[in-house]
Structures are given as C-alpha cells and as structure tokens.
Amino acid sequence: MCTGSGHRETPRRGTAGSGEGIGFDSLRQTILPAPRPPPPAPAAQQADRRSRGILQGTFAMPSAPQRFPIVAICLAWIAAGQLRAADQTPPAAATKLADFTRWVIAADYARDNSLLVTAGGESLLYRPGDVVVWNAADGARLGDLAGHPTAVWAVKVSSDGKLTATAGYDGLVKLWDLPARSSKHDLKKHKGWVRSLDFSPDGTKLATAGEDGTVVIWDTATGAEVKTVAAHAGAATCVAFSRDGTTLASGGSDKLVKLWEAATGAEKGKLEGHGDALWTIVYSTDGSKLATAGVDRTVKIWTTSDAKEFASLSGHKDWVTSAAFSPDGSRLTTGSLDGAVKLWDVAAKGEQEGPEPMKSSVWSVGFTPDGKSIFVGTHAGGRLVPTPAAKLLPPPPPPPAPPAQPQTAALVPSEFKSAAGAAGTIAADGTVTVGGNRAKDTYTLKAAVPAGAAVKAFKLDVLPDPSLPQQGPGRADNGNFVLSTFSVAFGNPGAADTPNVLKFAAVKADFDQGGEFVVAGAIDDNPATGWGIAGGAGKEHTATFELPPDAKIQAGAPLVFTLDHQYPDGLHSIGKFRISILQEPAPAQP
Structure with a gap:
C-alpha cells in the first residue's frame, strides 16, 4: 500500500x-x-x-x-x-478503527492479513504523530508505536510481518519489531523530512526517500546505511523495490521516475512524462507493471520489461496521493485530494466503477491482502470499503477540439513608394527591405486580397537584418523605429480606387517599449506617438491590427497600406518588414 x-x-x-x-x-x-x-x-x-x-x-x-x-x-x-x-x-480514546478520527496519511497490512498499521497524527505537519497497530479482522486497537513527535507520512510492513518501518516530517526513520511493538533501530541520515519508504522483498533492506533528494538503502538487521543515492534534483518523494528486489524505482519533485540497481545504486534509466511532482509509486504483484502518479492528476502505468509507458489514466480532479495494485494485478486503485477513490482495469486501460467518494481528502489507499476490500485513509480517519465488482465505465468523451486558428497569408506588394525617396526591394515572399535616404518618411504599398475566407486582421512583422544598424528592424542607429501611423484603405474587387479607410477595432504586439511608444500609438491618429521597440532591437516583432466585426473585405479587393514615420530625428523608419492577412479559419471537413 x-x-x-x-x-x-x-x-x-x-x-x-x-x-x-x-x-x-x-x-x-x-x-x-x-x-x-x-x-x-x-x-x-x-x-x-x-x-x-x-x-x-x-x-x-x-x-x-x-x-x-x-x-x-x-x-x-x-x-x-x-x-x-x-x-x-x-490519541488514546479510540479503541476501534471505526471510531478513530485522526489523520491517516499512510497504512499497510501484514501479508497474512492479521494486522493493519496506520500512520498519521494530529495534523499533516508539525503536531504530534502516531503509529497505531490494529487487528485487521475486527478493527480493535492492539497498541501504538510511539516515537515520532510530528506527523508520520510513511509506513511499511515487511513481507514476513516481523518488521515495520515508519518515517515522516521529523526526518527520523524508525524500524520496529512489530510482534513485540518495540523500537529496533533509529535510522538517521536524511536532511529534512522523509516522504516514502519500502522494504526489499526479503526484508533485509529498507529504502527511504526524502526532502534532500536522496534515496538511502539500509540494512534492517544492523540499521547500518548500505548506500546513499543522489536521486533527484529536488525532493525524492516516493520509492519502491521491484518484486525481485533487483531494482529500485523512485519519483521526485523534478517530475522524473528513475530506476536504480538496488545492489549498487547505479542508474538504470528514467521514465519521463509526468507534468509535475511525483507523489506515489508502486509495482504490480507480478512485477510486470509500475504505476506512478502525483500532482499532475494523471496516473501512468509502465511496463517494466522495456520501461515504456503502457497507459496514461486521467479522471482525478486533484493531486493523486496514493496508488495500489490488487493482489492479482488486474486492477489499480488510486486516491486523491479530490476525495475520489478510483478503480482502473489495467489490461483495458480504463476506469471501472469505484467506491462512493469520501467526504474528505484521501491520503492512502490499498487493497486488503485478499482483495475483497479497500482501505482508505483520510484526514478524518480510515475506513474499509468493499471492493466493487469489476465493471468498466464508458470511456470519457474526448476533449473538445481546440478552436480553429486563423489562416495567415502573406501579401506580395505590387508597388512600394517612399515619400522621402528611399529604395524598397520586394522579395518573392512579400518581404520589403528599405535602404537609401533616411528621413521622416511615409511608405505606401499596393496589394490585393488573395482568394480565401474573410479577412480578420492585418499582421505586420518587422524583421531583423544584418544590413541594418544593430540588425534592425529599424533604421535608427540603435536599431529602433517609430511607426507613427499604420493605415489600410480598400476598394471593391477589380476596381482601381480604394475609397474605404479601415478603422481598426484593436491592435496588439508581442513587444513595445512603453510610454508614448506603445503599439496603440500606431492607430491613434497622433503623429507624436507610435509603435517603438527600444530594448528589443535585433529581433523579430509582430503587431496585429484587428478589423471590426462588420468590416467586409472581399477576395480580390485592392489594398493600399500607409506606414508613416514622423519621429523628429528622421531616422526612425522601419528597415525590413512583411505584411500578411489573417483570414477566418477554414470550415471543418465533414
């Protein structure tokens, strides 16, 4: 568990x-x-x-x-x-598990189903912790393992039922003689809290994972440290031995699952795919599968033979805190802060009908050794729920398709004119490079709307170039420009004149220099303002000029673009640019 x-x-x-x-x-x-x-x-x-x-x-x-x-x-x-x-x-009041209402953050059964050991305390963090031993048959409280001054987050029972190990917020790992209910070893190595632990299948080794990013392997007979592995860049949050004892799997806050040679501590591989910190890790009974889950709310199942992802299961609405395979390995149960206890069909990679959601956040889940019940630990105690019959739920509906994106079509101007006599070269892709005389200048370009859907916006890309000062995209000595006005006039398809001047609904840019030189200054009819990019020289930048909803520009319509530069020094004109149109997305194909 x-x-x-x-x-x-x-x-x-x-x-x-x-x-x-x-x-x-x-x-x-x-x-x-x-x-x-x-x-x-x-x-x-x-x-x-x-x-x-x-x-x-x-x-x-x-x-x-x-x-x-x-x-x-x-x-x-x-x-x-x-x-x-x-x-x-x-802590001493509840004599039955059903009456126990303190935090149960972790729990584990003895393999013979005689005992249940729970770990938690008065809080999740720094208030007194407790470890309680219960009779698995009737839930009677058999005794306590006292020794942790703060919350206990991890507990495991060895396969022979002779040992139990506990750890938590205080950073102390304790090894107990379970039948005698007595402390055997205090294991001190980790710096900070210890989040997870697991016995090797033969019970001779114990692995622990903690805040300091290490996984420590201990000799359970002597309490001696066998090996310390610098496992994760950040905290090591969960650890598990493979069923044959040869491999250790660990998860961390670095979003990685790592595999280690248990005997040497050498790294064997890593499993990538989680989007946030790992919280729980567990091998299936036959060792063929490894399940991982955590903060990203997904549950992943991996095949251990090739370390490949077998399934990615979604459905939890909050962090997944615990996972456990059924004794026969055919099912997986997971618990989450969302209060849900879910069941999954491993082979079908789908969700099964599960128990009713808890009324509080779930911290620990696990099958009883006979698989007939699931123990659920919450911050309001623990309870056994019957394992529902295997019934696969319908798959969830696919997520809605992302909204279609506008299509971009570059315009290739048929004509470029400079009021100040600068020279403009038009490339085959519509890029315009300006050279020659530098002065206050107005560029005029002619083009036509290509075939396609309705026009939504015009996009102006200003482009760096080695021929420009500081690589541009402006012609000023610092690579800047100030676009005082950007305007577009259009006419009817096939006509030569362009009597209609657009009034833009909005304009946005990936970068502007602020103050009087924000991108909105290019459409405010004020020659003292304009779009500038000081601090962003030498890079490509984009401004998008959006049309109002009622603007209708048809395919083939003539266009006249005016780019006016009125900055007083006469140097701040654009040196290289490209104009495109954004069209309505193409209709979806049936």
Whole structure:
C-alpha cells in the first residue's frame, strides 16, 4: 500500500501566512483552483474544508532550481498555531478503527492479513504523530508505536510481518519489531523530512526517500546505511523495490521516475512524462507493471520489461496521493485530494466503477491482502470499503477540439513608394527591405486580397537584418523605429480606387517599449506617438491590427497600406518588414 505525502513547514504562531521551513527559503501560497462549496456541514466536513481550503504553495529548495509544489494548511490554522480537526479524537480514546478520527496519511497490512498499521497524527505537519497497530479482522486497537513527535507520512510492513518501518516530517526513520511493538533501530541520515519508504522483498533492506533528494538503502538487521543515492534534483518523494528486489524505482519533485540497481545504486534509466511532482509509486504483484502518479492528476502505468509507458489514466480532479495494485494485478486503485477513490482495469486501460467518494481528502489507499476490500485513509480517519465488482465505465468523451486558428497569408506588394525617396526591394515572399535616404518618411504599398475566407486582421512583422544598424528592424542607429501611423484603405474587387479607410477595432504586439511608444500609438491618429521597440532591437516583432466585426473585405479587393514615420530625428523608419492577412479559419471537413 502506498503512502500519502506531507510537507515541511514551521509557521510562526499568530502570524498568518508567515513561516520558515528547514530546507525551504520562500513560500508562495495560492488558493486551489476548485475549492469545495461552502454550505453548512458537520464538524468533520468543516474540518475537511479547512484542509481542502488547503492552499497550494511552492517552496524553493536551496539544493535545486526546481520549485516543489506542496500542500500547506489554510492560513487560519497556521495563525492559530494548530492544524488539528475540531472533532478529532484524542490519541488514546479510540479503541476501534471505526471510531478513530485522526489523520491517516499512510497504512499497510501484514501479508497474512492479521494486522493493519496506520500512520498519521494530529495534523499533516508539525503536531504530534502516531503509529497505531490494529487487528485487521475486527478493527480493535492492539497498541501504538510511539516515537515520532510530528506527523508520520510513511509506513511499511515487511513481507514476513516481523518488521515495520515508519518515517515522516521529523526526518527520523524508525524500524520496529512489530510482534513485540518495540523500537529496533533509529535510522538517521536524511536532511529534512522523509516522504516514502519500502522494504526489499526479503526484508533485509529498507529504502527511504526524502526532502534532500536522496534515496538511502539500509540494512534492517544492523540499521547500518548500505548506500546513499543522489536521486533527484529536488525532493525524492516516493520509492519502491521491484518484486525481485533487483531494482529500485523512485519519483521526485523534478517530475522524473528513475530506476536504480538496488545492489549498487547505479542508474538504470528514467521514465519521463509526468507534468509535475511525483507523489506515489508502486509495482504490480507480478512485477510486470509500475504505476506512478502525483500532482499532475494523471496516473501512468509502465511496463517494466522495456520501461515504456503502457497507459496514461486521467479522471482525478486533484493531486493523486496514493496508488495500489490488487493482489492479482488486474486492477489499480488510486486516491486523491479530490476525495475520489478510483478503480482502473489495467489490461483495458480504463476506469471501472469505484467506491462512493469520501467526504474528505484521501491520503492512502490499498487493497486488503485478499482483495475483497479497500482501505482508505483520510484526514478524518480510515475506513474499509468493499471492493466493487469489476465493471468498466464508458470511456470519457474526448476533449473538445481546440478552436480553429486563423489562416495567415502573406501579401506580395505590387508597388512600394517612399515619400522621402528611399529604395524598397520586394522579395518573392512579400518581404520589403528599405535602404537609401533616411528621413521622416511615409511608405505606401499596393496589394490585393488573395482568394480565401474573410479577412480578420492585418499582421505586420518587422524583421531583423544584418544590413541594418544593430540588425534592425529599424533604421535608427540603435536599431529602433517609430511607426507613427499604420493605415489600410480598400476598394471593391477589380476596381482601381480604394475609397474605404479601415478603422481598426484593436491592435496588439508581442513587444513595445512603453510610454508614448506603445503599439496603440500606431492607430491613434497622433503623429507624436507610435509603435517603438527600444530594448528589443535585433529581433523579430509582430503587431496585429484587428478589423471590426462588420468590416467586409472581399477576395480580390485592392489594398493600399500607409506606414508613416514622423519621429523628429528622421531616422526612425522601419528597415525590413512583411505584411500578411489573417483570414477566418477554414470550415471543418465533414
């Protein structure tokens, strides 16, 4: 069973939003895009809204340039110095799993289905943590493994049921004698929190992944460090042994899944495709598949024989915190902060009918060893839900097609004139290069609308060239220009005159220098303003002049373009440019 996740944060009491974290040097907090609606609700649901009113933040880690997205609890809780839910039971009060209402961030079953071990605490972060051992048959509380002063984010039981390992926000990895409920080793190596851990199949090794970006392999008999792997540029957030124990798979905040030789720590390969930090990683029972998921809300399944992507599953509306294969490997369950517990048909690569959504964010999911139930850990406790019968859901409808883009057609002017006597050369693609006399100047160009759909806009590309000062695109000594006016007149198809002068609806540019020389100055009828690009010399820039909706310019219509340059020094004219039209998108083919 894969564990949930957590994040390091040390808030200052009484100061909303302030905080300094070990390993982090800044915090940006923004509200999650889809907060849950605010109708009155029982205390547990109100607590859930606080954790889902949970803020999305990013901490910059000094060890790497990446920014690792994490969950920070809402500012009200931070200001109060508390992260506990209002209706949580005191740690010793619940004698049955059904009555336990504290955070369950991770959980794992003993292979013989006799015991369930849960990990979590009073909060997701810095308040007291707990590890509880339960009777898997009746949910009776058998005992606690005390030793973590803060939230516990990871727990695993060895295959023989003799050991359990825990880790979390305090950065301490603890190895326990599970039957005796006693501490065996304290494993100290990581700098910062530890997010994930896993036993080797034979139980002789333990792998841990943490904030410092390392994966550490330990000898479970002695507690000695066997190997430390510098695994990720940023935090190492999840780790799993392959079923034969020869490979370690790890995921990190760098969006990568990496594969390692378990014996030597040598890198075997990497799996790319996730769009954000990894959160959970798990091998199928037969070892043929590897599932990964995280902040980008997608679940990916990879074939281990060739390290190729087998399936990419979407449907969660928030971060995927946990994943687990069924005992026979035919199904995958995933849990998310959106409260959903989903089931997937591995072979069909599709979603199955799943359990009812939880009323709070899900941090841990896993099948019972017999596959008949799914354990779900939330911040309001844990519960067993029956595994639904395998029923494949209809595939989701395909996403809507992106809006069609306007078609661009370059105009090849039939004539270029310069009022100041400059020379203009027209290339076959319509590009105009201007040389000769520099002065206040007005360029006049003639062209015609080509065949095609209705004209939506005119596009002016100003182009760099080695022959221009500072490579242009302007003729001024610094490569700049000031286009005081851009205007277009048009006529009827086949006619020679152009009596109609366009009034543009809007104009936009990829760059302008600001002040009096924004691109809007080219259509404001004020010769003292105009489009300039100081600070952007030597690069191509584009201005788009949009027509009003009622403007109708037909194919074959004559066009006259006027580019006026009235900057006082007489040097700021355009040196190289091209004019195109943007036409309505072509109709979709049946």
